[in-house]
Amino acid sequence: MGEEDIHSEGENAIHQDSLFRDEEKMEESANVAYLLTLGILLGLILREVNKKTKFPYSPMVLTCGLLIGLLQSSLGYLGESASILSHMHPHLIVFVFIPVLLFESAFNCDWYVFKYQMINILLLAGPGVGWGAILLGIVFKLFLFYSDEDMNWYQAFTLGSVLSATDPVAVVALLKELGASAAFNHLIEGEALLNDGVAMVFFIFFNKLSKAAAGIGGGVTFGGVLLNFFRNSIVGPVLGVIVGFFGALWARRIVGDDVEVGWLTFVFTYLTFYWAEFCFFKTSGLLAVVSLGLFWSAFGKTKIRSESEHAVHTVWSFVQYACDTTVFLLVGMIVGTEVIEERYIYTSDYFRMILFYFFMIICRYLMVISFWPLLKKYGYPISQPELIVFVYGGLRGALGLTLSLMVGCDSDLPPRFRHLAVFFTAGMAALTNLVNGTTCKALVNYLNMIENPVIKKKVYKRYLTDMIVNQEDTIKELQEDEHYVMADWNQVKSLVGSQEYLQEVMNLEKEIKQIQGGNMSRISYEGLTDSETFGEVRYRVLTILKGLYYSKFEHGQCDEDSVRLLVESSDVALDHTNSILNIWEQLFQSFTSFSSIKYFFKAKEWTFLGGYAQQYITKHLGFVYDVTTTFISCSQEVLTLQQHIPMNKAAVKLIMDELRGEINKAEIYLGSLNDTFPEVIRAIQTKRASHTVLMHQRYHLEENQKNGLVDDKEFNSLKANIDSRLVELENHSFDWQIPTFDAFAMEFPIFTGVPKEELNTIVKSTYEKRYQQDEIIYEKGMTCQNIYIIQKGSVNDEVGSHILKKGLGSLLSYANLIGDGKCMTTARAASETVLHSLNLNVLKSLMQKSQVFEQKIYINAIEYLIKLFESQAGPLAQMEVKGLGQFLRSKTQFKKFDVHSNVEFMFGGYIIKGEIQSCISDDGEGIERYRDYCYVPPRENDFTVNKQLICLVFDDAIDIIKQDRLEQFNLENHEEIVQERFSRIDIQHQQQEL
Template identity: 65%
Template sequence: MAEHEHEFEGHEEELEAPKDSLWRDEHEMEKSANIVYFLTLGIVSGLILREINKKTKFPYSPMILSLGILMGLLQKSLGYVGESASILSKMHPHLIVFVFVPVLLFESAFNCDWYTFKYQMVNILLLAGPGCGWGAILLGAIFKMVLRYDDNDMTWYQAFTLGSVLSATDPVAVVALLKELGASLAFNHLIEGEALLNDGVAMVFFIFFNKFSKAASGKGEAVTAGQVVLNFVRNSLVGPALGLILGILAALWTKRILGDDIEVTWLTFVFTYLTFYWAEFCFFKTSGLLAVVGLGLFWSAFGKTRIRSSVEHSVHTVWGFVQYSCDTLIFLLVGIIVGTQVIEETFIHKSDYIRMIVFYFFMILARFIMILTFWPFLRCFGYPISKSEFIVLVYGGLRGALGLTLSLMVGCDEELPARFRHLSVFYGAGMAAITNLINGTTCKALVQYLEMIENPVVKKKVYKKYLEELIVNSQDKMRELESDQFYSMADWNQVNQLIGQPKFIEKIEKLETEIKYMIGSNKVQANSTNLYEGLTDQEIFGEVRYRIYRIMKGLYYDKFEYGLCEEDTVRLLVESSDIGLDHTKAILNIWDQLYKNFLNFSSVNFFFKVKEMPLIGPFARDYMIKHLGFVYDVTTTFLSCASEAFHLTGSFPMSKDAVRVVMEELNREIEKAEGYLGILNDTFPEIVRAIQTKRASHSILTHQRHYLDDTQQNGLVDEKEYQLLKKEINTRLVDLENHQFDMVLPSFHVLAMEFPIFSGLVSTDLDNIIKSAYEKKFGPDEIIYEQGMTCQNIYIVSKGNVVDEFQGGSIKKGLGSLITYTNLIGDGTCMSTAKTTADSLLYSLNLRILKDLMNKNPDFEFKIYINSIEYLRKMYENQSGPLANLEIKRLLDFFRTKSKLKKFTANQKCDFIFGGYLFRGELKDINNKVYSQYNYIPPQDTECLVTKDCQCLIFEDSVESFNNQMLKQLDLDPHKDQQIQERYSQIKRTSMMDKSKHH
């Protein structure tokens, strides 16, 4: 018996022996798998509710919260799902903060409109900073003075701690609703910005009051006033500063990444979590939440343009997915915790439920008092809020994820009294549920009742026009399908019903009635084909300016996408358009907005003087190249886009007088920028040369990358070759950023060899040009040559600026320009008057030598002729046709690629299928219309007869179609509105006839 007992004891010892390092608990593995299954099920549930949201417009956040509450209440009846819900309801609140909150904060800050956020910054800081603290004190006072909780329930410091917990707003549902209803971006950013910042600020106040609470109860160290100030500064300032610094590092790293979507996306994730953990746990011990907000705001302001356009879409798509997933899971978890709290709570009395209902109303009252306190400031700074917005701001202060998470932190703190801990979770969970389920679902009705969303006549007219265009496009598609044999048996009447055409027509008729009522006009005016009839001149001026700003904003991005400007440049230019869009009632003031961001020349001159000094010289050179490169890039990109917008505005379908007035405003802005560029060229020609070299290299490398991507998509290069070439181009782009340029002006010999017009010339011809050239200096306002005098020389500007004046206009030319191409193609007399605007240095070239070169070198002659168009189209504007309305860079590109220079003798016939331009001679078309020199020739179906020896450009594509393509791209077709209106009227009549037949 003893032997058996000894044997049993041996077995027992074996069973209790410690497990080795590879042993894993199977039960824990199954539990982990169950949780993953539940989270996946939560996302699927969220997708279903998302579809319901699309159909019913019921706010998404309250729906997912309600689902979580239901799961929490029924967890014992849900099997595996209920077991997982029970496990998740016990999740440590710090884990929620560590995993979910940094992502939500960064995504919200990253995707904000920085210009609007910056403009609202003072108001946001008021509400999120002192507003959050004042709100915490008010809420704490409500617990003690209104709800009458005694010290056994919570002390004053504990009441303020709970007030801090409940002062954090989370208006996800309200912001989504306001966006859907069309509320102003400024008001949306005020609500979202307050929530974004007070998440971190609320946690700072929570930590302070919690420390005071523990110190007062003898369970923590005493807190001095100095510690309070020091901790507050460390948390509120060091955190955002750390986010800013890490944002700069991430942006510099990102700029070196080209064409790698995965690496860029991962960098944004990695730096989000690194910022949070370094701030909270490593060296700084500051607010990780505010650090992440600082990181996100830096990326919104500066980092987005560091992300190459080729990967930007991928980054935003991934972050959109992560934000949706985290939002869904965190509201689901909140709901589960609320449901579990209701079932398992033993420390909560029945009277607490009554107090909670009372507290809900007093919480709204406290927010009203808090906002009213700062009302005078909110009306003075940023975008002043209206009374209706004031009411929505009060009512829309929902409580959500962070508030509940903080209350759970209180609940887990064993050093605090049990009753207070449970009250904290009770109120945190209750306010999250009540505000989302009541305020979140009724806010839409409140917004509509207050008529907060402005819907002016012009918006209704634009929407009406859009619906008419939608119907016309749908009908065009229907006609296309009717001719397809695979749709020959379709019931087209039913198709009309299924695509909603009758409903669209009803909407348009309703809009017409509303427009007629709003403008107080008669029916003819309300149904007018003129979109802008019935509006005041000021409204039309505003609409013209609005279109100009929008067009230029699109052009800026277009330049950036094709590598024609830098990321900092497009950021500043787009911001200038955003500022303008806020002030369309004021005259255009674009250049002054840009100029404020430039350093004055005296400061740059200092760096220029020390650029050769040891130690600081290399830094001075690098600074000048970067700063003046930025200034030059902004100025030239603005001039290019403004000039293009100037030519496009003639197609605006509105009052030509209003367009003319605003065009004069835009022209003044262009003249200011041209004047500044002239000063820049005069003062720093060496740096301008280096900048132009860098920009040209960057543009060509970007073009190579686009070309490589296109050929790879078309299967013209295999994957291995594609990756090798892509890597090589990307390496060159990175090397270009760090390249050191020489800041020395070249001799004329070097300049002539590099001059684009002279490229392709043999060395002997180039030597002849150089030998005949000589340097000539001119003072300010000195005449170089006059119109009508015999022309003997052509000039290249080496320093200074020259204005070429002629009847009807003038053209300014600066560093590196040739003055003037028209003198080379003329009859030997000067076609304009040229004079300097400042001290200038010009190189004089012999006219006869250049003319001889034109006669023997067709390529050189072709370059001279196409460059002369810039002058000729202004000198003979009435004869220039569509050439007068094209931006010069696009026009020259069209000539280089889509035209040929031809010579014809009298009585010859020539084709102008796509049109052309006549430089010399005379010809007539089949209708005997005569075209003389310097005339645009429109496309001709038949041959033209040459009546005098002529020289002309023959186009290989229609310049009008090229122009119309640009207008269509920017939605500026001048005949579009009338055509759409006529087509819609016809479709409407047909629809009414079909309807009457059916009845």
């Protein structure tokens, strides 16, 4: 070998060492990335096309991918990039994209509906897939007459498994748009979600049988089949649940870090898939990921802090869209390239493919009918139209195409079969998406599958009417703005669609008249049966309860386990709106019995298990207390909406009485809880109070940052401190101690700020009194000598027609402190009760000495006064207790005025004692007078004090009820003034047309 040869080899070694990179590959890589970016851009364009035309999105992307694959020779370097992508291994699609798509679908499902449909979903996605694969294999062999040279029986069943995987994205989106039931949507989605993994299991099984029959690979034994089935169908899902559990624990410890929570869900999704597929488990990664997503849907969502939940869902929605687009584009390009290079597909195969399309629908129908008796027995009932749509909506999509490509690149299989697998799967994906996906809407309408009752029409008419009125208000406001004086307002009304909306309202009114036989009653809904009326009111009540539960959770006033149980109790009740409300029973069944908990109280004294027992008691009773108090609070808020429900008042009253009965059961149980475990309840209340304060601090800090009052450095430091305290609070151990009355009195809210010597005087005047259940503590009208604080048990305080339930730590009664020496209510022990009696004269003496103490007494007494004198309470009577207390403490001023003073009630007020008068009333005539225990409406003119006045002056208007809650009840929301304004708008438009 010469020196030149040695030198040449040395140069080659230098250029091809471990750091060597081919520069030409760099340009290819850039072009591939560029093509994928253009693919996402194409997806955005098609997304807009979908919005305008309602043409299904996935078929359009698949078609574009096919065209790119077919025309790649004419696309220059983009075509070269498409060729590179077309020859990528299909396993890469499964490993990168499919786990994301499966997890996102499972994560965003409604767990309650999915769980209720679980048996039906498992039937269709389990044995249903196997039976469907066999039927499709039979079609290939017996009806399409494919010989063993084309495909043997095992290969036919393998292809049948590939074609059993459904992807009904377009159909589900359509059904949601048309208003199909959530139960039916989840049956379609759930079957598709699980049958992807199951189809792959059957695909692997039949593929092994096919190879074994050809002498390739090891033999297949019955024991091996059972072992593989167990490993794939059981081990995979169990692994998903275990990973989901640890991921949820981790997520719960993350406070205020959206990035970490989002990445946590991504990392565990891929790790679950890879651990299942490639590590020790060797099981189904797809089923493991589905199980992981379902676990997060059921339990993981509420582990994510409310402030991060929206960000996580937004990120996953983006990733799901990007992956779905990329998968259909890649698969389309791969199939298009295969068509160009196709040498194994004959003309007769095209005719067979068209024929197979119809056979495939028939086989899916036979598969569903085979399980029909069981499908009717479990889950939600399926109607005959829904059965037809379910069969017709079984579209084929990404996973089936990917599995077919895996068959196509398997060199152990015959070339003819490999090409037939890709050919038939691509054809079925194209036909089902382009034909079934685009005609499903017409089929749904033809079958009248989706009910559109008069209530839905009235709801929609209400929305349109309100929108038109608000639209006109906005136009009038802009017409007065000098910056819009030259605007063409007729054209504005045309551009914003005023006339079209009006016409649609008129059409809806005609339809409603036809349904109700000309009766257009807005209030009573006379066209409905009693059952429909009661069911509709229950539906509204339960829907609002669900919204209130989530609101409590988002504001940190309810734990994740509690909100999950509460929401599920409403979901269960929503399935039975034709039956009386039975919410509490559903909740109560989830609690451990008191007798069982007492065993844990004994165990807490044990050396090794004591700490765990105490931890369990605190956690479980905290959960029970949280669920019970949240249910009572939210249900009481719903009761305040009673008079705003525009339906038959007798029906509304009946449903509200049902709800009161449920509240009463919960309050009795809460009383028992307080009596039995007072030391634990004190610790629970301490923890909840601490959590609420920290959440309020966090909210206040975030508001200050938005307003520029805190810079980023200070904000991050303070926020990190609050977040760390929240985490510490989760794991903090509280002492179980019942304080002495002396210590308790020092902490009692109304005594805060009272000088120690005065407080000692109060404490010294106290003594203990015991009452048996139903024993009267005091009666209305009797001489009042004492005020009581409940130390144990609970008391029913009869206030007018209302009964206020007072428990541990409550004071009886603030109203008696401001009266004339007579008891204003009747109090009765609801259980065995221990009270601490406080001397009335000592407390009244303190009221004279301390204005702050006096103000607290009067404000707390308002709850009683507005119920005792309900007809005089005005809008205060409609406020729920918590909202009333917040309003009185934050937006009112306690005032006293002498005779002949002038008083201003710009936003209204409430007279506790005294009398005022005004010489000018609303109509400009007569004299207005307001006396004891009376609401004063807002007035611009001053009042004159006729009798020494003690009152509350409001600093802001009363927000009686949250508007969003009211609107959920108010199906029409057409008060007279709104209806008149709408009528005037309609007349004006008609005149303009003439």
